[in-house]
Amino acid sequence: MAVCDEFQGLAEQFSAGFGNRRPAWLVRAPGRINLIGEHTDYNGFPVMPMAINRAIRMAVAPRDDGLVELKNADGSLYGDRRFALSDPIAPYAAADWGNYVKAGVQSLVELALSQGRAVGELKGMSCLVAGDIPPAAGLSSSTALVVASALAFSAVNDMEPDRRAMAERMAEAEHYVGTQGGGMDQAVCLLAREGEVLKIDFFPLRVTRVAFPRDYRIVAAHSTVRAQKTGESLLAYNRRVLECRMAVCLLARELGVEPPERLADLASARPDVAPEGMVGLLKRVLGRREGLSLGRASALFGIQPGQFAQRFLRMANGRLLPMPGDGLKVVQRCRHVLSEAARTERAAECLACGDLEEFGRLMDESHRSCADDYEISCYELDQLVALMRGAGALGARLTGAGFGGFAIALAHRDRVEAITHALDTGFYKSRRVPRTENVFVFQPAPGALRQRVG
Numbered sequence: 001m002a003v004c005d006e007f008q009g010l011a012e013q014f015s016a017g018f019g020n021r022r023p024a025w026l027v028r029a030p031g032r033i034n035l036i037g038e039h040t041d042y043n044g045f046p047v048m049p050m051a052i053n054r055a056i057r058m059a060v061a062p063r064d065d066g067l068v069e070l071k072n073a074d075g076s077l078y079g080d081r082r083f084a085l086s087d088p089i090a091p092y093a094a095a096d097w098g099n100y101v102k103a104g105v106q107s108l109v110e111l112a113l114s115q116g117r118a119v120g121e122l123k124g125m126s127c128l129v130a131g132d133i134p135p136a137a138g139l140s141s142s143t144a145l146v147v148a149s150a151l152a153f154s155a156v157n158d159m160e161p162d163r164r165a166m167a168e169r170m171a172e173a174e175h176y177v178g179t180q181g182g183g184m185d186q187a188v189c190l191l192a193r194e195g196e197v198l199k200i201d202f203f204p205l206r207v208t209r210v211a212f213p214r215d216y217r218i219v220a221a222h223s224t225v226r227a228q229k230t231g232e233s234l235l236a237y238n239r240r241v242l243e244c245r246m247a248v249c250l251l252a253r254e255l256g257v258e259p260p261e262r263l264a265d266l267a268s269a270r271p272d273v274a275p276e277g278m279v280g281l282l283k284r285v286l287g288r289r290e291g292l293s294l295g296r297a298s299a300l301f302g303i304q305p306g307q308f309a310q311r312f313l314r315m316a317n318g319r320l321l322p323m324p325g326d327g328l329k330v331v332q333r334c335r336h337v338l339s340e341a342a343r344t345e346r347a348a349e350c351l352a353c354g355d356l357e358e359f360g361r362l363m364d365e366s367h368r369s370c371a372d373d374y375e376i377s378c379y380e381l382d383q384l385v386a387l388m389r390g391a392g393a394l395g396a397r398l399t400g401a402g403f404g405g406f407a408i409a410l411a412h413r414d415r416v417e418a419i420t421h422a423l424d425t426g427f428y429k430s431r432r433v434p435r436t437e438n439v440f441v442f443q444p445a446p447g448a449l450r451q452r453v454g
């Protein structure tokens with residue numbers, strides 16, 4: 001098959017970088033924005049993302065020596081990497097870009113082994129990687145890299161994993177880099193279709209497709225605050241996962257049931273207890289003051305602080321979360337998750353029946369809950385949200401994990417210019433950063449692509 005325009009330059013650069021070889025496969029894995037349903041996925045509640053037209057692209061050729069060799073089209077930022085296939089594949093140092101590739105590859109090596117193949121039989125690959133998703137901005141550039149790597153590896157090894165199974169597998173795969181994320185990013189990357197927003201339910205993964213209205217746009221504006229998936233942000237994210245886990249255990253005890261995995265399981269086990277009822281129960285146990293110390297938290301469970309840490313503060317990468325300085329906040333985290341879950345269900349109905357005013361209102365509410373209860377916003381994100389709202393957006397909110405990154409707004413296409421103008425004058429000009437590199441206008445884009453060439 002011919003190389004389409006999108007990949008032309010990359011295919012040529014591949015040949016120049018890899019001794020005149022031609023790529024055998026081209027892969028694209030898009031970034032995403034999430035319209036509503038934030039920090040709900042790992043709690044088993046739905047999300048509503050869409051893919052964007054910014055992606056990780058790879059040109060790929062198989063190798064017979066069991067090595068994975070990576071070059072980046074933007075070599076100045078990301079140096080070359082090379083590693084051997086093995087089981088398991090040892091990670092590079094934390095925050096190394098090659099770890100996202102290793103995460104995707106390691107997971108498919110495991111799949112191949114489970115299907116009776118041996119590591120020595122598997123093909124390695126030479127990959128040239130390019131991307132135009134702003135990194136560390138909450139648009140899921142790292143998941144796109146994990147997914148692209150796995151698709152590339154599956155291609156050179158004649159594996160045809162089902163997309164849905166692959167989405168679930170990739171969510172697990174990403175724990176390799178230490179985040180305890182849910183499954184949203186991987187699912188939308190692999191399952192999105194042009195023009196559609198996905199409502200995704202989890203455990204098991206289910207996708208409902210909702211057409212995005214033609215005359216509307218998503219304006220996305222960068223807060224210029226980096227939201228790394230490493231360091232402080234990683235801890236801040238994992239901390240919330242663990243606070244929710246505590247909420248599950250405390251509520252299960254109050255409700256007299258065995259603690260299930262997630263808040264959503266608890267909600268479906270006890271449909272007679274409304275979200276407000278759940279929050280009320282927690283308040284009764286924990287009192288009004290948020291911010292549990294280690295001593296108070298362990299006393300609540302009748303165990304020693306060391307045992308508490310082992311049980312509740314262990315992250316997916318095996319390390320213990322340092323006790324947050326402001327204590328563990330269980331009531332407000334639970335209130336956000338349960339109210340966000342209800343908003344997401346309602347938002348899906350609104351989008352399906354074209355009630356965009358209400359959809360926008362739900363986005364606004366979601367932002368407030370993310371800011372006040374989940375504490376994942378920041379000054380710059382709040383400012384962007386206010387500016388876009390003031391300039392005629394139907395609703396606006398932060399998107400993704402938070403702690404920086406992008407804010408998004410839903411707007412009629414006739415309002416887009418006014419919104420970008422307001423962002424320019426009210427935010428970017430005073431910071432002396434170009435608006436053009438920080439504001440994007442999106443409609444739902446297609447999901448990942450794996451194409452044979454040559």
Ligand code: GLA
Pocket residue numbers: 034037038039040041042140181182183184185400401402
């Ligand atoms: C990150 C994670 C997702 C999800 C969002 C917050 O993007 O990778 O699984 O939890 O944060 O909604």
